[in-house]
Amino acid sequence: MKSNFTPMAVSVYFIATLIIVSAAAGQISQDKIPVIICFKGNSDVAVVEEHGGEIKYQYHAIPAIAANVPQHSISILKDDPDVKYVELDAEVYIDEEPVFSSDDKVPWGVSRIQADKVHNISSGSGVKVVVIDTGIDYTHPYLAANYHGGYDFVNDDADPMDDAGHGTHVAGTIAATDNEIGAVGVAPNAELYAVKALDSHGTGWVSDINAAIDWAIIEDMDVISMSLGGSTNFTSQFEICQAAYDSGIVIVAAAGNGYGGNVSYPAAYDSVIAVSATSLIDSNTYFSNIGDEIELVAPGANIRSTTLGGGYGLKSGTSMATPHVSGVIALLLSADSGLEPAEVREILAATATDLGDEGRDIYYGNGLVNASAALENR
Template identity: 40%
Template structure:
């Protein structure tokens, strides 16, 4: 595997903590939903205008392919109007437009693995105090991506992966050249990644395979950049649902969502189900609460929910877990791309420009999305049901399988037909 360029190396050696995952509504008094708007789906669209008028409301735009509408309401009246509209027979459902956030963790680490998730011979790591590389023994905690690539014939060439996140930086050449289309569904003024999270996620999936920078799990994959989270790393059910519909319209073969909301949404689930019916493999972070509480969209049946493991193949301390979680993947101190320009995580969490580490199920999810891209590239005729089955059935049954997650830690080499043990 090519050498990783250590941009901002001095900053890395200082052992900055990783990123932050804030579960909406987790703090006292913190709202769980977007103020000033709700989601409504009518059984009888002809009656919609009259029903809304009864409550002093007017119509709103549709939300993706779900049939729901985004309705503006007086701030603070969201729950009251949801209850009132739900009693009307012409309304199929009314619900809050839930807040969603990125799924990264704020744990501190004292080493910087160099893409151990792709290939390692015993999870060596950087000693941040003495700035030396420490070789360590087994277990073999990677996903055997390098073995999966073979001689370059299995790199997911041409497979399109939608990254629904905070955007993908246009100023990092290791990932910007892989983006085929961009669209901003967030409240941010532009589609540029001013937060940093989406660029890191996209790099894990598809960073270019060349002599500089980092390499993605699926280096032949192409990226669709759907910005559904704003420049502070938060968004809404409606923005995510719109992003999913756009990804489907752009023929995404895989959709990655390294984000979550703790309250389920019928609108979001409908968007997920529409994408599944359209043939997309859908992957999402399981969350970083360290509990078994479900996070959405990860917990929906048509989504592969991903927990995080560390460089010893153990469950990350922060990772959400449980039998509702499908697989695990490396998610601790994962090295990838960041914007070269200013971005919030650089100041909030000490991230370096260009390249740096981050931890969370946000980082584990794109590893699995990358594996899905490799599988779709290898088995061109396989549908999404088959691709998901391959990923889950070839996962390595590490400790915690059956309790922390239903299947094991993903193995890219086995998923594309490899039979011998990787390193």
């Protein structure tokens, strides 16, 4: 049986849209299928093991267990009067959008949302932001000072080193320290934590993402940033996101790069701030998903940030827009730690720069996140 996991971990995600693949195709062994079993009362490891299940995770925030079980046992577990539901686990992965060369010497996204104007007032100090992604290169000279730990659910250890680069780029947009390459983060003194839930190819499992959120609750994070998503609504993910929100964590996730498709999950959940991406001219990017769930937009095209091995580079996607919003939330909470998640969302909505049709719309939500206005009107 896999351990319930050791405290402290980290992880990442790119501009990508997370694609969900049938769990039946992702069979773990010849006769065992990855599933998530939720109980009506306390989760029961013994029942799962009695039916041949191999335990992967026993979640803390919801009464659920991720396990690999014989195919014939799935219907038996579903019929158990103490079981609320059984859903197939699913494999997820990310895509990147193309980026184009740029001579910008500063991160245009940070200045576009006016974050640089408030660093003398708030820089994110004391706020714990966990990046659930491919991990973070915590040796990067512009991230090392702000890195405070994490966990690797891909390899089941306490070393969430990034081996893909996506999480490192996301982390830099949130909290890269001031530097000479022009890649300073939105909240350059925020505390970064990494939970690695996606592997070197940017692929992973819903059960691992759920475990990462569970970790964030246990470790008392302030902000969860997820530049990932998928097209399928999982009850277990809905419930664990709600549990995190109810515990006082502000959750931010990418709307997805489905080229105008539906907002992906977990961004589509009510407990999560769904973020879409804008271009240099403040227009909705061609790759961004749209829908009523969009709450805010942020720069997501040709974003300069940290990369593996101590460098920097450009990436595009709703993955890149998401950390801009996560960083602004860190600025807000650093200035006023008493704000509840609902209050944070109200402030960001009321102070966003309206784009597109007047008022909230399916392309821009409440508008472009505005750090200066948010801090001034908190």
